[in-house]
Amino acid sequence: MRLTRAYATVPHTFTRKLWPDLAVWNRDLDRLAPPEIIRDLAQHTGVSIQRAFGTTLRAYEGIVFEALIQNGMTPWILPLQIWHRLHLRHGQQYCPACLDCDDPYFRRRWRLSLVTGCTEHGLVLLDRCVHCGAPINFHRAAYWIPRFTSCHKCGEDLASTVQKTTKLDLQELRAQRHLQYTISRGFVDLPDAGPVYSHLYLLGYRAFCRVLMSSRGRCALVDLTRDHDLPAVDMKNHVEENLDFAPIALRRHVLLAAWKAFRSWPDGFIEVCHRYGLRGSDFRRDGQILPYWMHFVVQRNIDRPFYCTNVEELTAAIRYMDSHDIRVTPRSAYHLLGRASAKTVDRYLEALQAARVAHPRDA
Ligand SMILES: [Zn+2]
Ligand SMILES: [Zn+2]
Incomplete structure (x- = not known):
């Protein structure tokens, strides 16, 4: 987007000239990140492919989610709901203070649903134009509008609302720091x-x-x-x-x-x-x-699963009773273990056999 503005053209013309066969603006570009676009932009702007790829949501694979889902919802990525080239859902968030600088850009993490605050400025993120409520469509802001951070619908500057933006309370700031630090550290x-x-x-x-x-x-x-x-x-x-x-x-x-x-x-x-x-x-x-x-x-x-007395416990109980000349019955064996008798005697019989075969009682 910053390149198209530098060339004083519109995004659609720019991408049609460079990649005539690619559908670009009617798709979630940050999410899908076509390799041709990454490769060409890296080559012509003098950055490494890794650096260019690192600006895409796909690069969050193995960090935020296991794998990006090509046709469907990927966990943690806010959907844009694209209709023609317009984003209908409020899936692009922003911090007005971060945009209030000479070279503003939209941070990659602002597309994640777990990011709701800016840890740098301590502000709650916004997900729409404060003036008209429109979802952010920065690719639709015409190049003759002075700033790239202008609302595509009403033209107001998104960075102009810093003073009115809600501050994060201490706990929410800590929660955001924890989540964002987890992403940057990877574990x-x-x-x-x-x-x-x-x-x-x-x-x-x-x-x-x-x-x-x-x-x-x-x-x-x-x-x-x-x-x-x-x-x-x-x-x-x-x-x-x-x-x-x-x-x-x-x-x-x-x-x-x-x-x-x-x-x-x-x-x-x-x-x-x-x-x-x-x-x-x-x-x-x-x-x-x-x-x-x-x-x-x-x-x-x-979990509180129902506990069942096992054969080993019953075998040990029967052996103990045998050695102390206590009469062995299903009831007395379970009673010794502090349990009520089971409805079936299968386990008891199995335990009885195990106890008596290994240690036969004296005749
Ligand atoms: Zn900020
Ligand atoms: Zn607006």
Whole structure:
């Protein structure tokens, strides 16, 4: 976009001349990142291909998500909903203070649903023109409009609202720093689990966000964000549990609540699950697979599977009773283990055989 403005042309003409066979503006360019465009831009602007590729959302593969989904939704990427060449959804966020400089550009991370604040300026991101409410379509801002950061619809400068933009409170700023630092570092160090790749950490974080947005987790969501000055969100209007479709106001609630539960992993998380009655099955709904670091904690502390006395325990009990001349019956064997008798005697018989074969009783 900055190149097209430097050549005083419109983006459509620019790309048609360079890549006549490529459909560019009616697709999510940052997400799909056609290799021809990356290669040619790198070659003609004197940067490495790696550096050019690093400006695309595809380069978040293995960092934010496992793999970019070519035809469909990729987790954490805000959808644009492109109609012809117009972006209809508010999927492009921005920080007005970051744009308020001589050479402004739209940061790659502003397209991620987990980024809701600017950690540099401590401001909440905006996802629309404050003056007219239009989604950001910076590729539609005509080149004769003085600044690249002007709204394509009303022409007002997006960077002009710095003073009026909401500041992040300390906890929300910390939550954003944690998430954005996780992405830039590529891993997190978790107590009990050790280093975990960032995309696997975020997979678990996302599973918890989903529970918070469901009817089962809503109580926890409201409680955990009660003391913060966040915009009111009517949850009833929001039935979708996909964070990427949620408006920024709701995402702020969910990401902050999740951070508060995760910040003292795993005790804080376990405590929240117990307090709000969240179950392991809430995390695994619709076949959702949890990353191992999270599955391990959920299985050990949140799931309460029905415990069955096993054959080894029964065998040991029978041996003990034999050696103390106690009459062995299914009832007495289970009773010794502090359990009520099982409905079937299969295990008891198996244990009895094991105990008596290895240590036959004296005649
Ligand atoms: Zn900023
Ligand atoms: Zn506008």
